[in-house]
Every structure is written in structure tokens, then in C-alpha cells.
Amino acid sequence: MKFFRYIKNIFLGIWHLLQGMYITMLNFVRPKLTEQYPENRGKHVYFERFRALLTMPHDENNHHKCTACGICMNGCPNGTITVISKMENDPVTGKPKRVLDKYLYDLGGCTFCELCVRNCPFNAIVFTNQFEHSVFTKERLVKQLNRPGSSLAPKPVQKPEVKVSNGNVEGPALHKGQPVPPEKTQTI
Amino acid sequence: MWSFSELTEWIDATLRSLMGDGWALFVEFVLIGVAVLVAYAVLALILIWVERKVCGFFQCRLGPNRVGKWGIFQSVADMIKILLKELIRINRSDKVLFRMASFFVIIGSICTFAAIPFAKGLQAIDFNVGVFYVLAVSSLGVVGILLAGWSSNSKYSMIGAMRSGAQLISYEISSGLSLMAIVVLSGSMQLSEIVAQQADTWFIFKGHIPAFIAFVIYLIAGHAETNRGPFDMPEAESELTSGYHTEYSGIQFGFFYLAEYLNMFIIAAVATTMFLGGWQPLHIAGWDGFNAVMDYIPSFVWFFGKTFFCVFLALWVRWTFPRLRIDQLLNLEWKVLMPICLVNLILMAIVVIL
Numbered sequence: 288m289k290f291f292r293y294i295k296n297i298f299l300g301i302w303h304l305l306q307g308m309y310i311t312m313l314n315f316v317r318p319k320l321t322e323q324y325p326e327n328r329g330k331h332v333y334f335e336r337f338r339a340l341l342t343m344p345h346d347e348n349n350h351h352k353c354t355a356c357g358i359c360m361n362g363c364p365n366g367t368i369t370v371i372s373k374m375e376n377d378p379v380t381g382k383p384k385r386v387l388d389k390y391l392y393d394l395g396g397c398t399f400c401e402l403c404v405r406n407c408p409f410n411a412i413v414f415t416n417q418f419e420h421s422v423f424t425k426e427r428l429v430k431q432l433n434r435p436g437s438s439l440a441p442k443p444v445q446k447p448e449v450k451v452s453n454g455n456v457e458g459p460a461l462h463k464g465q466p467v468p469p470e471k472t473q474t475i
Numbered sequence: 476m477w478s479f480s481e482l483t484e485w486i487d488a489t490l491r492s493l494m495g496d497g498w499a500l501f502v503e504f505v506l507i508g509v510a511v512l513v514a515y516a517v518l519a520l521i522l523i524w525v526e527r528k529v530c531g532f533f534q535c536r537l538g539p540n541r542v543g544k545w546g547i548f549q550s551v552a553d554m555i556k557i558l559l560k561e562l563i564r565i566n567r568s569d570k571v572l573f574r575m576a577s578f579f580v581i582i583g584s585i586c587t588f589a590a591i592p593f594a595k596g597l598q599a600i601d602f603n604v605g606v607f608y609v610l611a612v613s614s615l616g617v618v619g620i621l622l623a624g625w626s627s628n629s630k631y632s633m634i635g636a637m638r639s640g641a642q643l644i645s646y647e648i649s650s651g652l653s654l655m656a657i658v659v660l661s662g663s664m665q666l667s668e669i670v671a672q673q674a675d676t677w678f679i680f681k682g683h684i685p686a687f688i689a690f691v692i693y694l695i696a697g698h699a700e701t702n703r704g705p706f707d708m709p710e711a712e713s714e715l716t717s718g719y720h721t722e723y724s725g726i727q728f729g730f731f732y733l734a735e736y737l738n739m740f741i742i743a744a745v746a747t748t749m750f751l752g753g754w755q756p757l758h759i760a761g762w763d764g765f766n767a768v769m770d771y772i773p774s775f776v777w778f779f780g781k782t783f784f785c786v787f788l789a790l791w792v793r794w795t796f797p798r799l800r801i802d803q804l805l806n807l808e809w810k811v812l813m814p815i816c817l818v819n820l821i822l823m824a825i826v827v828i829l
């Protein structure tokens with residue numbers, strides 16, 4: 288009996304080893320997913336949710352949407368963002384008003400948590416897929432996001448409306464494709 | 476089928492017409508030595524590249540792909556790098572043995588390499604005890620490995636070398652016994668004679684089941700002798716950093732590395748010679764047209780094709796199975812492979828008698 292078990296174990300062992308080899312052979316012939324980076328430069332499509340570089344979109348008239356409220360600066364866990372504001376006289380009302388002077392973003396300190404983008408009430412900043420970041424000195428990692436001479440979009444951005452429908456509270460218009468962050472829906 | 480002996484005889488005749496017999500012989504020895512060394516180095520480079528590429532494919536990667544198209548010059552670049560590396564002196568190591576060990580390993584493997592019949596008429600050493608010679612010289616490597624472990628004054632090397640000694644000496648038995656099965660079948664130990672006998676049918680077909688069993692066991696035991704794949708106990712990166720060659724650097728490490736890859740090739744080549752008909756083309760009795768077509772393929776293509784098939788099998792196994800524990804390894808040899816080999820030898824004797 289013991290002898291038969293010995294023989295049976297040998298064949299069972301061989302069968303299991305062959306199964307393993309079958310699996311690796313499947314891997315061998317499977318098309319490889321490796322992205323050949325410098326060759327596919329500009330051709331490869333990245334996921335929209337891929338966070339690579341914080342940018343501030345400007346429209347054709349060199350207007351951005353940032354009101355220099357500083358929420359992003361205060362919310363950033365790493366102190367990556369510095370919002371420098373200045374006072375300017377509003378051309379319409381003639382009253383002094385706080386506007387953005389410099390929006391400094393230190394790429395070297397950013398962990399790409401995206402808290403700044405989600406907390407901005409005016410959708411003034413977004414993450415893009417531009418990921419080729421390397422520079423030679425640390426200082427060059429600090430980028431100014433607002434373009435020189437840019438200003439706040441003249442039409443005052445609507446105060447974020449809180450719509451109540453079906454008991455669901457909707458926050459301001461969010462970054463495309465993002466789930467509604469719970470802070471904005473629940474804590475009213 | 477074109478034979479390389481025409482070329483070698485022409486060289487021989489030219490040399491003899493130019494100089495005395497003694498000098499001609501001397502020049503031929505030097506030429507053969509150089510040719511063997513060059514073939515050894517080139518094959519090593521090719522094998523390293525193949526290994527890395529195949530390994531990458533098995534792991535769903537692309538492998539080296541930067542140096543040259545598909546990275547074919549990767550191993551050349553590696554060779555240049557390894558030649559430029561410093562040879563580090565190990566404190567309180569046994570200098571002489573330490574230097575000697577790597578030469579033992581590589582000389583053992585070169586000597587085996589020279590005995591392989593690569594193509595029709597292309598064999599440097601053809602003893603009438605060729606199989607015996609191959610087994611004897613290839614086990615010279617164990618001495619080198621033990622010396623390397625002993626002399627480098629490091630516990631990792633020591634443990635690696637001891638394991639390797641236990642492993643290699645055990646697996647020599649199975650590989651020897653499985654080759655004996657073919658020696659029984661062919662009645663000769665001369666490699667050229669063994670190849671010549673397989674002109675009609677390869678021994679793996681001629682020897683029925685026992686030849687097939689011997690082939691599989693030889694591949695397993697040979698794999699274990701090369702310290703690779705699931706049997707890489709002597710190196711066991713995760714336990715022993717890299718076993719017996721932990722302390723080596725530069726080209727001395729390179730020697731161990733080359734010997735490892737070439738031993739893989741040699742095992743595959745011996746398996747090809749003994750079981751798969753060496754450089755003989757595939758002949759099927761009765762299919763004369765088919766046989767004639769097969770004869771047009773040059774003999775070295777047959778040899779390298781079959782050998783690389785065996786090398787591929789070795790790589791496939793290596794990248795599939797996890798490493799064995801040392802006691803499992805020795806159990807496998809002494810409790811499974813060796814008894815099967817002995818029974819197989821008897822079976823083969825019965826097949827030959829019938």
C-alpha cells in the first residue's frame with residue numbers, strides 16, 4: 288500500500304508541476320503591458336484622474352478664477368501653496384478689494400493629495416497629466432501658477448449655491464469625474 | 476550533409492605544407508584553444524541575453540530593451556562593465572585558494588564544453604570514454620565551489636559551498652545513472668559513436684519509455700548541477716546573499732557567472748547529444764522525401780536548435796517553481812530520482828535484450 292502511495296505521489300507531483308508550467312507559459316505568450324516611455328511620449332493616454340501637476344487654467348483673456356481666498360493654502364497638509372494677495376481698487380465699485388498677486392506652488396513638497404483642488408470653492412485650480420517634472424535645482428520646483436498680468440475673471444463667479452433636491456445636498460460644481468466629497472454634502 | 480571535417484582537414488593540410496609536422500600540430504592546438512574560448516565567451520553572452528529576455532517574458536515584462544534593438548548588446552555592455560570592475564581583496568581570506576577557485580570552476584566547464592560534438596565533424600575532444608570524461612570533468616566545478624566557499628572567510632560563502640557540495644555530489648549520481656541508460660542502449664561511450672548511431676532514430680524514440688524517463692531525470696539532475704532554478708540552494712539570494720560567490724568581484728565573479736550559464740548550455744548540449752540525436756536531423760523511417768528535406772538543414776542548426784530547446788525548458792522550469800529546502804532537495808535525489816534511475820537502468824537493459 289505504501290509503495291502504491293509512493294508511486295501515486297510521484298505522478299501527482301509531476302501533474303502539479305506541469306500545471307505550474309502551464310500557467311507560466313500562459314504568461315510567456317501573453318502580450319506585454321510594459322509602456323516604453325520615451326518612445327510612446329505624447330502617444331500614451333493617461334487616466335484623467337492621474338494627478339501630476341497643479342495648474343491654474345486661464346481663459347483666452349488671461350483671466351483665472353482664483354479670488355485669493357487662501358482656502359487651498361490653509362488646507363494643504365504640507366504647506367506647498369503660498370497665496371500672496373494685494374489690495375486693488377475695484378474698477379466697478381471703486382472700493383479696495385483683495386486680488387491675487389502670486390500663486391506659488393512648490394512641487395517638491397506636494398504629495399498630490401488633491402485636497403487643494405477639492406476645497407477650492409471656485410474651481411480655480413486643477414491637476415493635469417503633465418508629469419515630466421525633473422529640473423536641476425530645487426528652486427525651480429517652485430512654480431508660479433498665475434500667469435503674469437492675469438486677473439480675476441470679470442464676471443464675478445457665482446457664490447456656490449447649495450441645491451437641495453431629494454434630500455441630497457449638492458455642493459458646487461465639482462471637478463469633472465470626481466465623486467462628491469462627503470464633507471461638502473453632509474456637514475450643512 | 477556538409478561536414479566540418481572538410482574545413483578542418485583543409486586547414487591541417489595547409490599548415491603541414493607550410494611547416495613541419497610538430498609545428499603544424501602546435502598551431503592547430505592553439506587554434507582549437509582559441510576557437511573553444513571564443514565560442515565559450517560568445518555563447519555565454521548569447522545565453523545571458525536569452526535568459527534575461529525569457530525571464531522577462533515569463534514575468535510579463537519585456538526584459539532588456541535599451542542597448543541595441545531588443546537589447547541584444549546588453550550582455551556585451553555588461554561584459555565591458557564587469558571587465559572594468561575592481562578586484563576587491565578580501566581581508567583574511569586565503570589568497571591563493573581564493574584566486575584559484577574561480578579558475579577551477581571555469582576550467583571544468585570549458586573542458587566539458589570542448590568535448591561536445593557541435594556539428595558534423597566539429598568536435599575537439601573525442602575520447603572513446605567520452606561520456607565518462609564529460610561526467611568527470613564537469614564535476615571539477617564542485618571543487619572550485621567548495622574552495623571558493625572555504626577560502627573567502629565568510630559564513631554565507633561557507634554555508635553556500637557546503638550545500639552546493641552536498642547537492643552537486645548527490646545529483647551527479649542521477650545524471651550519471653541516466654546517461655548510463657543510454658550507454659547501455661548504444662553500447663558505446665564515445666560521443667561521436669553515440670551520435671552516429673542516432674542517424675535513423677534518436678535514442679529518445681529508440682529507447683521507448685526508459686529513454687524518456689532517463690531524459691527527464693537527466694534534465695532534472697542536470698538542472699540541479701547547474702545551481703539554477705528551483706535548486707539554487709548554494710546561491711539562495713534571500714538566505715545567503717549569493718552563496719559561494721558572495722565575496723567575489725570583477726572578472727572573478729564573472730567567471731562564476733559565465734560558468735553557470737555555460738553549464739546550463741552544456742547540460743542541454745549533453746542531453747541533446749545523448750537523447751535527441753546530437754546534430755543528426757530528424758528522420759522518420761519510411762518518409763524518404765521528408766528525410767531528404769531534413770538533411771538539407773545544416774547540422775549545427777539542428778544541434779543548436781535542439782540545445783536551445785533544452786535551454787528553454789531549463790529557463791521555463793527555473794522561472795516557474797519556487798526554491799526547494801535543502802532537505803527536500805536531498806530527499807528528492809536519494810528517495811525519488813536515484814531509485815527511479817536504478818529501476819530505469821534495469822528496464823533499459825530489458826529493452827536492449829528484447
Ligand code: SF4
Pocket residue numbers: 341362363364365366367368396397398399400401402403404
Ligand atoms: S495636492 Fe495636497 S499637498 Fe499638493 S498642493 Fe494640494 S493640498 Fe498641498
Ligand code: SF4
Pocket residue numbers: 352353354355356357358359360370406407408409410411412
Ligand atoms: S485657488 Fe481656490 S482656494 Fe486657493 S486661493 Fe484661489 S480661490 Fe481660494
